[in-house]
Amino acid sequence: MHAAYVFRVTFTLDTRTVTADPDTFETVVTRPAADPGTEGWLFFRDTCWHGEVSDEAYLRDRAEEWLSVPVSGVTFSELRTDEAYLDALRDAIADDPAFDESPREALHNHLGSSIRVTD
Known part of the structure; x- marks a missing residue:
C-alpha cells in the first residue's frame, strides 16, 4: 500500500551576499x-479543498521545513496512490464520524479530480 501527495513548489535562493541567475x-x-x-x-x-491548497501560507511554511529554503509558492498536483491505499482511505473516511459525507464525496470535495491511481 503506497501513496504520496505531489506538490509544485517555487523557491527562491537566499542571495544576500551573492548574485544567482x-x-x-x-x-x-x-x-x-x-x-x-x-x-x-x-x-x-x-490542506486541500477542491484539488487546491486550502491555506497556501500554512503549506508554504511546511514546504520550507521540508526543503530548508524560502518557499514563495506551492500548489497541489495530485494524490498518487495505489488501489489498496485508496480502498483503505475510503474505509477510514467511512469509519470516521467527523465526515458527514460519503467517502467518494469527501475525496472529491478535498482532492477534486486530483487522484491518480498507479500500479
Whole structure:
C-alpha cells in the first residue's frame, strides 16, 4: 500500500551576499501519505479543498521545513496512490464520524479530480 501527495513548489535562493541567475526555481515535491487511520492521515482534509491548497501560507511554511529554503509558492498536483491505499482511505473516511459525507464525496470535495491511481 503506497501513496504520496505531489506538490509544485517555487523557491527562491537566499542571495544576500551573492548574485544567482536564476534565483527562483520550481520543483516537484512528493510527500509520503500516512496510512489511513494513523496519525497524519487527514492531511488531505486539512490542506486541500477542491484539488487546491486550502491555506497556501500554512503549506508554504511546511514546504520550507521540508526543503530548508524560502518557499514563495506551492500548489497541489495530485494524490498518487495505489488501489489498496485508496480502498483503505475510503474505509477510514467511512469509519470516521467527523465526515458527514460519503467517502467518494469527501475525496472529491478535498482532492477534486486530483487522484491518480498507479500500479
